[in-house]
Amino acid sequence: MFKHLSFLLATALLLASCGGGTSETDGTAGAGPVLSVKGSDTVLPLTQKEAEEFMKQVTGASITVVGGGSGTGITALMDGSTDICMSSRDMKVSERMSFTEKNMDIKEVVVGFDAISVIVHPDNPVSQLTREQMEGIFTGAITNWKEVGGNDAQIIAYSRESSSGTYEFFKEHVMAKKNYASTVLNMPATGAIVQSVSQTTGAIGYIGLGYMTPSVKALAVSYDGGQQFVAPSVEGAKDKSYPIARPLYYFYDATKQDQVAGFVDFILSDEGQKHVAEIGYVPVN
Secondary structure, three states, X not given: OOOOOOOOOOOOEEEOOOOOOEOOOOOOEOOXXXXXXXXXXXXXXXXXXXXXXXXXXXXXXXXXXXXXXXXXXXXXXXXXXXXXXXXXXXXXXXXXXXXXXXXXXXXXXXXXXXXXXXXXXXXXXOOEEEHXXXXXXXXXXXXXXXXXXOOOOEOEEEEEOOOOHHHHHHHHHOOOOOOOOOOOEEEOOHHHHHHHHHHOOOEEEEEOHHHOOOOOXXXXXXXXXXXXXXXXXXXXXHOXXXXXXXXXXXXXXXXXXXXXXXXXXXHHOHHHHHHHHHHOOEXXX
């Protein structure tokens, strides 16, 4: 699985063209697309990889990839400051209505699937939690690890910010739409959660599967009251045995179809989907 070594809080990255620019044969500029892509931190490392490989093959292509969260990407798509929005959640009804009011026909493409991993410090003896226990931890009803079979130690919970699609998905599918406790620490990027949990013995957080590293431990989870626990994995997301799985999206304005088609088609190709698996996510086919 691809290991993410950077935990920068600012996730903007300008990917320079690796094989583009001026053609050596005829002296004319390359015809590759110039694109901006913004949004989900979960989808960010995948898009960075895809953009790098795409630009190696397409002369003149230039793709700027910026994180910041699904909500940030959707807002940027709405105001025209990005060509493609990366999102780790589906659009809200209110967002779709806003696009409709602006007469924008938004296309969606599923580029892969993810298994949200609930992580703790490697020294934490707890190895599994039920959905109800996770809900209790992140709503503040459970505050000590001894309440879920661990040591007598305070639980320090880390979450993404509210602009994150992972924040929204976790709230809906793990916390039964209950509010996060005021004691939960919101982090601006997924990498920051990995770093914080790896340095804090009593910590817990949640991340996309592609961000897993040996510096943190993923918990097995149960959605049937503790009868069966399943650890996050590509296989578990693929066969739906892991209960916290979700699609990963690209959204774009239909008027940009010709501009974005080459890059989107590349991601959905056999080669592009191979990179999805390399990063640690689940291909769409």
